[in-house]
Amino acid sequence: MMSDGLTHGEWSEAVADGELLGQRCPDCGAVQGAPKAACPHCGSTALETVALPTEGAVYTETTINVPPAGVEERGYQVVVVQLGDARVMGRLRGDAVGIGDRVALSDSITDEDGYVAPVFEAV
Numbered sequence: 001m002m003s004d005g006l007t008h009g010e011w012s013e014a015v016a017d018g019e020l021l022g023q024r025c026p027d028c029g030a031v032q033g034a035p036k037a038a039c040p041h042c043g044s045t046a047l048e049t050v051a052l053p054t055e056g057a058v059y060t061e062t063t064i065n066v067p068p069a070g071v072e073e074r075g076y077q078v079v080v081v082q083l084g085d086a087r088v089m090g091r092l093r094g095d096a097v098g099i100g101d102r103v104a105l106s107d108s109i110t111d112e113d114g115y116v117a118p119v120f121e122a123v
């Protein structure tokens with residue numbers, strides 16, 4: 001079976017529309033939170049596009065105190081959120097969160113390199 005080919009552009013458009021897409025590997029069951037050419041676990045290219053939940057628990061977080069040049073914010077939290085079987089990295093807005101806290105997709109941002117990133121907020 002051929003991959004249905006979720007592209008980064010399609011993934012980014014979905015994020016901007018408030019949806020999170022992932023890819024499920026039919027061969028080993030692994031789920032990715034961002035488009036990949038092949039399953040990182042088993043190498044299968046028969047990946048299926050799936051909709052991910054938009055609310056989940058913080059898997060890990062880190063605070064960026066020195067943002068890259070061009071970013072006006074002084075500091076922000078980056079979170080990896082467990083959404084169903086997938087983990088998705090995004091920016092946190094609003095109240096700080098810790099590991100295990102519930103967050104939901106609330107917005108998206110386009111960073112200085114033109115990449116779209118999901119924005120999560122505590123729920």
Ligand SMILES: [Zn+2]
Pocket residue numbers: 025026027028029030039040041042043044
């Ligand atoms: Zn796999």
